[in-house]
Amino acid sequence: MARNEDLGAIVSIGDELVIGQSLDTNSRWLSERLTDHGITISEHVTVPDELGAIVSTLRRLVDRSGVVIATGGLGPTADDLTREAISVLVHEPLIEDQESLSLIRGWFSRSNRAMPEQNRVQALRPSSGIHIQNDNGTAPGMHVVVGGANLFCLPGPPSEMKPMFEEYVGARLTRSRERVVRTAIFQTMGLGESEIAQRLGSLMARDRVPLVGTTASGGIVSVRVRYEGIEPRERVDALMGETEREIRAAVGEAVFADGPEPLAAIVIGRLRQNGQRLSVVESCTGGMLGETLTAIPGASDVFLGGWLTYSNEMKERLVGVPSELLQRHGAVSREVAEAMACGGLTRSGADHCLSVTGIAGPGGGSPGKPTGTVWIGLASRSVTSDCRRFLMRGERHVVRQWSVTSALAMLDLRLRNRSSLGLLRQQDP
Amino acid sequence: MARNEDLGAIVSIGDELVIGQSLDTNSRWLSERLTDHGITISEHVTVPDELGAIVSTLRRLVDRSGVVIATGGLGPTADDLTREAISVLVHEPLIEDQESLSLIRGWFSRSNRAMPEQNRVQALRPSSGIHIQNDNGTAPGMHVVVGGANLFCLPGPPSEMKPMFEEYVGARLTRSRERVVRTAIFQTMGLGESEIAQRLGSLMARDRVPLVGTTASGGIVSVRVRYEGIEPRERVDALMGETEREIRAAVGEAVFADGPEPLAAIVIGRLRQNGQRLSVVESCTGGMLGETLTAIPGASDVFLGGWLTYSNEMKERLVGVPSELLQRHGAVSREVAEAMACGGLTRSGADHCLSVTGIAGPGGGSPGKPTGTVWIGLASRSVTSDCRRFLMRGERHVVRQWSVTSALAMLDLRLRNRSSLGLLRQQDP
Numbered sequence: 001m002a003r004n005e006d007l008g009a010i011v012s013i014g015d016e017l018v019i020g021q022s023l024d025t026n027s028r029w030l031s032e033r034l035t036d037h038g039i040t041i042s043e044h045v046t047v048p049d050e051l052g053a054i055v056s057t058l059r060r061l062v063d064r065s066g067v068v069i070a071t072g073g074l075g076p077t078a079d080d081l082t083r084e085a086i087s088v089l090v091h092e093p094l095i096e097d098q099e100s101l102s103l104i105r106g107w108f109s110r111s112n113r114a115m116p117e118q119n120r121v122q123a124l125r126p127s128s129g130i131h132i133q134n135d136n137g138t139a140p141g142m143h144v145v146v147g148g149a150n151l152f153c154l155p156g157p158p159s160e161m162k163p164m165f166e167e168y169v170g171a172r173l174t175r176s177r178e179r180v181v182r183t184a185i186f187q188t189m190g191l192g193e194s195e196i197a198q199r200l201g202s203l204m205a206r207d208r209v210p211l212v213g214t215t216a217s218g219g220i221v222s223v224r225v226r227y228e229g230i231e232p233r234e235r236v237d238a239l240m241g242e243t244e245r246e247i248r249a250a251v252g253e254a255v256f257a258d259g260p261e262p263l264a265a266i267v268i269g270r271l272r273q274n275g276q277r278l279s280v281v282e283s284c285t286g287g288m289l290g291e292t293l294t295a296i297p298g299a300s301d302v303f304l305g306g307w308l309t310y311s312n313e314m315k316e317r318l319v320g321v322p323s324e325l326l327q328r329h330g331a332v333s334r335e336v337a338e339a340m341a342c343g344g345l346t347r348s349g350a351d352h353c354l355s356v357t358g359i360a361g362p363g364g365g366s367p368g369k370p371t372g373t374v375w376i377g378l379a380s381r382s383v384t385s386d387c388r389r390f391l392m393r394g395e396r397h398v399v400r401q402w403s404v405t406s407a408l409a410m411l412d413l414r415l416r417n418r419s420s421l422g423l424l425r426q427q428d429p
Numbered sequence: 430m431a432r433n434e435d436l437g438a439i440v441s442i443g444d445e446l447v448i449g450q451s452l453d454t455n456s457r458w459l460s461e462r463l464t465d466h467g468i469t470i471s472e473h474v475t476v477p478d479e480l481g482a483i484v485s486t487l488r489r490l491v492d493r494s495g496v497v498i499a500t501g502g503l504g505p506t507a508d509d510l511t512r513e514a515i516s517v518l519v520h521e522p523l524i525e526d527q528e529s530l531s532l533i534r535g536w537f538s539r540s541n542r543a544m545p546e547q548n549r550v551q552a553l554r555p556s557s558g559i560h561i562q563n564d565n566g567t568a569p570g571m572h573v574v575v576g577g578a579n580l581f582c583l584p585g586p587p588s589e590m591k592p593m594f595e596e597y598v599g600a601r602l603t604r605s606r607e608r609v610v611r612t613a614i615f616q617t618m619g620l621g622e623s624e625i626a627q628r629l630g631s632l633m634a635r636d637r638v639p640l641v642g643t644t645a646s647g648g649i650v651s652v653r654v655r656y657e658g659i660e661p662r663e664r665v666d667a668l669m670g671e672t673e674r675e676i677r678a679a680v681g682e683a684v685f686a687d688g689p690e691p692l693a694a695i696v697i698g699r700l701r702q703n704g705q706r707l708s709v710v711e712s713c714t715g716g717m718l719g720e721t722l723t724a725i726p727g728a729s730d731v732f733l734g735g736w737l738t739y740s741n742e743m744k745e746r747l748v749g750v751p752s753e754l755l756q757r758h759g760a761v762s763r764e765v766a767e768a769m770a771c772g773g774l775t776r777s778g779a780d781h782c783l784s785v786t787g788i789a790g791p792g793g794g795s796p797g798k799p800t801g802t803v804w805i806g807l808a809s810r811s812v813t814s815d816c817r818r819f820l821m822r823g824e825r826h827v828v829r830q831w832s833v834t835s836a837l838a839m840l841d842l843r844l845r846n847r848s849s850l851g852l853l854r855q856q857d858p
Contacts, residue, residue, distance in 0.1 A: 016644040018470045020460030021689060031449030041447045046473035077626040078633040079642040118627045136822055159823030197506040198547045204507045213508040215445040260450060286723025287716030290737045294715025297791055297825060305743035308719045310734035362726055393565055394588030396726060
């Protein structure tokens with residue numbers, strides 16, 4: 001296949017990824033960044049710590065891409081083979097880079113340690129390669145040009161890889177000037193993916209320009225619009241605008257956000273704008289709702305905190321759920337969800353309080369309350385509290401994730417003064 | 430390359446994965462399962478919703494593997510192209526499977542809805558293919574034999590993919606009877622990856638049998654031992670045992686767990702054995718510690734719950750941190766961490782209480798307390814409380830993740846009566 005300068009590929013290297021011991025999050029992050037830079041990703045590949053596999057994968061991808069980014073295999077141990085693979089790929093022996101060696105020594109001396117001899121290999125690079133300085137670890141990155149392709153090798157740990165990408169790689173990504181890549185995303189809730197598709201109709205034809213696609217994840221169906229081509233920018237703007245209007249006409253009532261911003265960030269933005277504050281009382285999610293909110297930098301402006309009332313004892317003691325309610329209705333009930341939300345509201349002094357109580361599984365279900373039954377409560381100052389029951393299908397993690405999404409969606413609807421929660425109906429994954 | 434019956438490959442299909450909008454978690458999960466079945470994974474590949482890319486990737490992989498598992502692209506919309514790709518791959522037109530069609534109709538009628546016409550395409554399969562029933566969604570899976578390879582196409586949503594794998598695919602994975610695959614994992618804490626490697630020395634040689642490798646993630650360095658071959662089982666047992674003894678001799682003091690079980694599960698197991706209960710008081714982790722604990726089914730036996738004291742106001746009001754301490758030492762200090770842990774211990778009635786307060790960033794740091802400064806407190810009944818300061822480098826998510834790991838490690842050491850916390854030193858990612 002001929003090389004396409006605007007085409008990129010991502011390679012993750014490591015036995016721990018291939019055997020499933022670790023989850024690769026680098027590829028996703030790099031994809032987002034490359035896409036932002038106007039590069040079209042043709043594929044992600046994950047290969048084990050085997051010299052032959054690394055070399056043949058890199059060779060296949062540099063032959064057809066303008067940019068290849070590899071992560072992993074730059075550590076100090078014998079199973080870190082990326083340096084050797086590049087040496088084979090570019091037919092050059094490895095040489096010791098004196099500047100890199102002194103940076104690695106410096107890294108250890110900053111914590112008053114001598115550099116283990118083991119780490120010396122990290123200073124090796126092929127003679128035509130450039131080392132990329134690592135301010136967050138010992139492994140320098142590498143930049144080599146193979147044929148016409150730029151190959152960047154970055155360390156596997158995200159805390160080292162990301163700053164190196166931002167500081168070095170991003171600035172060196174070239175692309176054809178006339179090529180235009182544009183993406184728009186609309187997040188919807190309340191309609192199934194097939195209903196969205198049916199309403200969008202011919203908008204989703206595979207030969208349409210721009211292309212429209214959908215993805216369902218955690219209770220949210222995202223509609224993506226994507227243009228890639230060489231038409232004049234004004235024409236692209238017109239095409240994108242027209243497609244957006246058609247999407248809004250078809251499914252606008254279900255759209256709760258433009259763009260890929262997570263629902264937690266949207267809700268935090270709305271609360272900040274209103275000058276309002278939020279607290280939470282979590283049972284089956286055990287902290288996941290708070291964690292999701294506080295994953296957003298600046299959440300402290302609006303998020304006060306809350307309670308993890310995992311046991312019934314804590315529901316009574318911490319937020320004052322009456323024990324009669326727990327006995328009569330059970331912990332997973334409208335009454336308890338409401339008491340949790342109201343108890344949290346008054347005790348926190350917040351403007352809104354979300355509560356979640358449910359059966360995440362795998363055990364704990366009964367015929368009347370099957371696994372996946374979740375009650376979510378929302379109490380707000382001077383507004384009637386609202387409690388909704390959801391029946392979620394899926395394993396423990398899915399039920400908890402959907403519970404968090406549904407809780408945030410209930411709050412989002414209230415913050416937009418949509419008193420009718422019609423679009424947030426009982427959800428089946 | 431000649432086909433190797435014991436070789437497997439995993440393909441993820443979807444624009445949302447390739448452009449980085451969604452994170453692929455299926456490949457990791459499938460890798461673990463296939464490895465358990467004695468299959469050696471040669472690679473993971475992620476491709477966009479493009480017929481050509483899907484067909485050429487599948488063709489390349491079925492030519493050399495015994496098993497290929499593809500996920501995604503089985504939805505009802507026009508960008509779901511897996512059915513068509515298989516049709517091209519096996520040179521067969523698609524036919525409508527009447528049984529699948531009635532199952533899909535049944536899926537909708539169970540929620541009192543008519544099947545949207547759109548979903549009809551999900552009943553299509555190549556004539557030699559077998560549909561795999563989906564009890565958790567509308568998309569049937571597909572099983573086709575291409576050349577000598579078994580190709581399984583499963584839906585993308587994990588809640589549909591996983592049960593389909595467990596119920597259908599797992600039972601059909603064949604392997605050469607004489608082939609043996611064995612994996613052992615030791616999790617360590619307190620030594621850097623290069624120190625571990627230096628101590629392991631020649632154990633990590635690339636030509637050693639079994640192979641020994643290391644991976645660092647979230648403050649934990651895992652040492653993996655892996656055997657793949659055709660030697661008699663007794664011989665393999667002896668080789669694995671001998672390697673294990675050598676690893677323990679070299680780094681045993683840092684090993685806190687055999688096997689891949691997460692630290693949270695280990696801690697919960699120890700608490701259960703002791704008949705003890707735990708509560709938490711979280712500031713910068715905002716719920717992540719509770720979430721990590723409650724991700725383990727059965728956590729309710731030992732985890733009572735706790736407080737998210739994200740604001741100073743909540744630290745005072747909920748767990749009684751004196752406002753003088755907050756004013757004099759700041760929220761991120763030994764004194765406040767200790768007050769949080771002790772306040773949580775007495776108010777929860779638990780046997781142990783962990784507290785976390787820190788600066789996760791990106792903002793909020795100062796010269797005296799840089800971003801990444803985290804204090805962790807552990808209060809226990811009738812034992813002096815213990816507070817430790819960590820300086821973690823990395824972005825917000827990394828600092829929070831390491832804080833959770835470090836908190837669990839502090840508790841783990843206490844539960845093992847290691848009064849010296851020497852191995853849990855200040856950590857740099």
